[in-house]
Amino acid sequence: MRVLFEKRMDCIQKVAEYKFNKNEKIFDQSREQSVIEKNLKLLEKQEYKSAYHDFLQVLMDSSKDYQKDWIASQKADSHE
Numbered sequence: 149m150r151v152l153f154e155k156r157m158d159c160i161q162k163v164a165e166y167k168f169n170k171n172e173k174i175f176d177q178s179r180e181q182s183v184i185e186k187n188l189k190l191l192e193k194q195e196y197k198s199a200y201h202d203f204l205q206v207l208m209d210s211s212k213d214y215q216k217d218w219i220a221s222q223k224a225d226s227h228e
């Protein structure tokens with residue numbers, strides 16, 4: 149779990165850098181919806197669907213918080 153989490157966060161770091169450089173917004177509702185739908189379809193045990201939906205949402209909220217903090221720190225550094 150930790151290893152997968154760290155790999156995911158390495159990707160999220162790259163996404164944050166891309167969004168910072170392109171001045172793109174962090175939250176993309178349609179993208180988020182499609183990530184959730186795609187993953188829910190892949191779930192083998194549909195009885196876990198609701199719990200998995202909540203898990204994905206918490207994961208994406210955490211990614212957005214990380215991106216927000218990282219981009220804010222970059223902006224603060226550039227104003228020093």
Ligand SMILES: O=C(O)C(=O)C[C@]1(C(=O)O)C=C[C@@H](O)C=C1
Nearest residue numbers: 163174175176179180207208211
């Ligand atoms: O794909 C992105 O643009 C991301 O920022 C990653 C991610 C995610 O954690 O999967 C996070 C926020 C977006 O709203 C959608 C997806």
